[in-house]
Amino acid sequence: MxxxxxxxxxxxxxxxxxxxxxxxxxxxxxxxxxxxxxxxxxxxxxxxxxxxxxxxxxxxxxxxxxxxxxxxxxxxxxxxxxxxxxxxxxxxxxxxxxxxxDRMEIYYQHAEELIKRGGAYMCTCPGNVFKELKDSSQACPHRDASVEENLALWHQMPETAEGEMVLRVKTDIQHKNPAIRDWVAMRVVEDTHPRVGSKYRVYPxxxxxxxxxxxxxxxxxxxxxxxxxxxxxxxxxxxxxxxxxxxxxxxxxxxxxxxxxxxxxxxxxxxxxxxxxxxxxxxxxxxxxxxxxxxxxxxxxxxxxxxxxxxxxxxxxxxxxxxxxxxxxxxxANRYFMVANPHVVEIEGIPDSLKGTVERPLHPDHPDRGMRQLDFEDMIYLDRNDIPTNPEQVLRVMDAVNITFQDGEAHYHSAGLEEARKAKAKIVQWVPLKGVVVIEVVMPDATVVTGYAEHSISSVKGGDVVQLERVGFARLDQINGHIPRFYYAHK
RNA sequence: GCUCCGGUAGUGUAGUCCGGCCAAUCAUGUCGGCCUUUCGAGCCGAUGACUCGGGUUCGAAUCCCGGCCGGAGCACCA
Structure with missing residues (x-):
């Protein structure tokens, strides 16, 4: 201390x-x-x-x-x-x-009590007439009615038509803000109430x-x-x-x-x-x-x-x-691969030793959540927008191999992450052809993007939020027929 | 038009009541770097504000007056 x-x-x-x-x-x-x-x-x-x-x-x-x-x-x-x-x-x-x-009777009781206390009066002025009086700080003729007169009108009110009379609370007719002057406490509404029907006509x-x-x-x-x-x-x-x-x-x-x-x-x-x-x-x-x-x-x-x-x-x-x-x-959010503009790519010259199952964690910070498996073969889906136009540009297929593109043809470049780093390769997600899951992603502007996702995305439960790697967070709303529908949240 | 209220960085806030510890807090955004097999996260750094003008005071983001800008209300809606 x-x-x-x-x-x-x-x-x-x-x-x-x-x-x-x-x-x-x-x-x-x-x-x-x-x-x-x-x-x-x-x-x-x-x-x-x-x-x-x-x-x-x-x-x-x-x-x-x-x-x-x-x-x-x-x-x-x-x-x-x-x-x-x-x-x-x-x-x-x-x-x-x-x-x-549910409490209409309570309001009625208090309205009556208020009348008895001289705090309110029944007003039969047409709305526009009262407004004019009010706007010039003048009391309407009903303001000085006796408690008995007010009570009589109050009891009569349920039988009157909409607009004939209202109960007004006395404030200060000289109040500098006209809005405050003698406001309405009770009025008649002839419409049926969706909940209590036509039991009441007088509403607070x-x-x-x-x-x-x-x-x-x-x-x-x-x-x-x-x-x-x-x-x-x-x-x-x-x-x-x-x-x-x-x-x-x-x-x-x-x-x-x-x-x-x-x-x-x-x-x-x-x-x-x-x-x-x-x-x-x-x-x-x-x-x-x-x-x-x-x-x-x-x-x-x-x-x-x-x-x-x-x-x-x-x-x-x-x-x-x-x-x-x-x-x-x-x-x-667990991580999954999805490509929004799927484009099939056949990669030439991948050594057989590099083909097979690739594993990635469901969450990079939580290895305990387990791994997802992706089958890496010659053919994969990439997002069209990720494919480089420059033949020098190396692309790293995440957790798999490095490739280059020439005249739209993909070629094996190298295997390791080190080479990718050296070549300043962009590292991108991909989706295997085998077991591909078509998904829909509803964007914030309500447009729907259809994309391809890795098969393990099918184990995501409705309501869960996932991160589509390099795309953003999205929530699985429901499975529409066979197509899981996600809602995009943000990056 | 009338009545009332507000104005701190791009945004959201703290500080304003009780003037000095405020060359102004924190978050988010943006930008840069590091790190990372995500364009996510993390770490480091940068950026950037008291609406304006007077007044009071030794001293004003803070009190007073005025301007400007913004908002709300002016219903027999809530």
Whole structure:
């Protein structure tokens, strides 16, 4: 320890390296991840989900998964399954799960309580009329209605048509930000809800249900995007009306991804019109698309930890993700030979002693994983792009022989690695004719490359990521008939 | 237009609250070298930033004012 002692430098607040601490932690923290079930999760959701879980891990407490389906028009019934699947892939665990459409009675009770407290009023102004009043800081005539009048209208509301009346939370009609003034808490939606059918007509607005649930669930810290900045402020009025303690709101900036589609609605449209093959099309930014491409959950987690929670926007590049991912894949992925542009080559003059079985390790750093065998004979497949045009240029066929090309004819040059080194030979992978396996590799732009791979690639299991030597990392997705289909990750 | 917020190397971050230890951290990218029977990994090195202008101060990335640039919100969506 510090033998010199006496060094009592006054330190600023001790900081943990990496993710910043949560403000005002008093014992256990309660967090929630609250997606709208309009589709599967995408990389933007990953940030909220992972950060919430990391904080839960750091402080103890719990993480609640809350499905926010209070707009019947924005619910994709399949999302109720897709969301948990995506979370599981990310290794995000939650302690409780609630679905807002199960809690309609709770929202009704609190709405009524809010009316009784004089914190909200029933408003029958047409939307545009109210907007005009609001924009000029004028209260609408309904704002001063008595609790009894409001209650009467509230009870009548379920029988009214969409748009006839709403419940508004009183904020400050003079608030300098017009967006904050007297926001809507409840409205009528006539559409059938994919989950609860036509049982209800009156639905809470997000700001209302979120605040009620956050309070009821004892949420202490709310992590949300900065697009919710005004919503946080709106919700604070509700907390005050109800005499509830306001949780800590933490806002993070926008996450931009280079050349990838993050919008769920645009992705859905593209799927419907056939532009994309599905939610896991490699061009999409969904979790399932990323997973399919062999990006590891750990890489996404590390990325989100690095980005953290600051409110400034950040741009994530694929290079960044690939760099992180390579770190996890390097150790995991076994090596195989594949040529993308197969070209049969007959090598003249190979001494018989050099023909036969060639062995290469499945992983150069893990000899314990065993060896793959390749039959080396006169004829092999090389990638067309590797074949030199210059007759002086020596090519080393990995772990086999050195060759040269003259007028498209391959000739034996020498055997050893030393000669190859001396000749500054390019060392390339190859595939034996015997037992060749045709594979498909789906590229990030969704184009499909058909290539030939060595026969031992057929022992790779679905879901495993391999490294196609000199080509890059790829994940075996499934075996389509007899053709294994891989998804290319990156170099 | 109105309201609010932000701006540290190519990118992502630390530092900003509580000014000096910051000629500014780490990662990734890029470039170069070594090594390696992969264009992967590893090792070594290089590169490169406090948005601008004023002010306060002995001293400013850090505090104040203004400009510029960027973003979010302005719904009976979440």
């Amino acid at each position: 510090d033998k010199l002692g006496g060094h009592v430098a006054k330190k600023k607040t001790e900081k943990v390296k990496g993710l910043a601490d949560l403000p005002d932690v008093d014992g256990e923290v309660v967090l929630r991840f609250a997606p709208n079930p309009s589709g599967p999760l995408h990389i933007g959701h990953a940030r909220a989900a992972i950060l919430n879980q990391e904080y839960r891990k750091r402080y103890g407490g719990k993480l609640i998964l809350r499905v926010e389906d209070t707009d019947p028009r924005r619910v994709d019934p399949e999302a109720y399954q897709m969301i948990p699947e995506d979370l599981k892939w990310m290794q995000v665990e939650w302690d409780e799960e609630i679905i807002q459409s 607005m997000m700001n209302f249900s979120v605040a009620v649930d956050d309070h009821l669930c004892g949420v202490t810290h709310v992590l949300r995007g900065k697009d919710h900045l005004a919503n946080s402020e709106k919700q604070e009025y509700l907390y005050h009306h109800m005499d509830w303690e306001v949780p800590q709101f933490i806002h993070y900036g926008r996450l931009k991804m280079e050349d990838i589609l993050l919008s769920t609605s645009k992705a859905r449209q593209g799927i419907e019109d056939g532009t994309y093959s599905g939610w896991d099309d490699p061009r999409l930014g969904t979790i399932r698309a990323i997973a399919k491409r062999g990006i590891q959950a750990e890489a996404i987690r590390k990325l989100m930890m690095e980005i953290g929670v600051k409110i400034a926007d950040s741009t994530v590049s694929w290079k960044k993700i690939y760099g992180l991912n390579r770190g996890f894949l390097e150790d995991k």
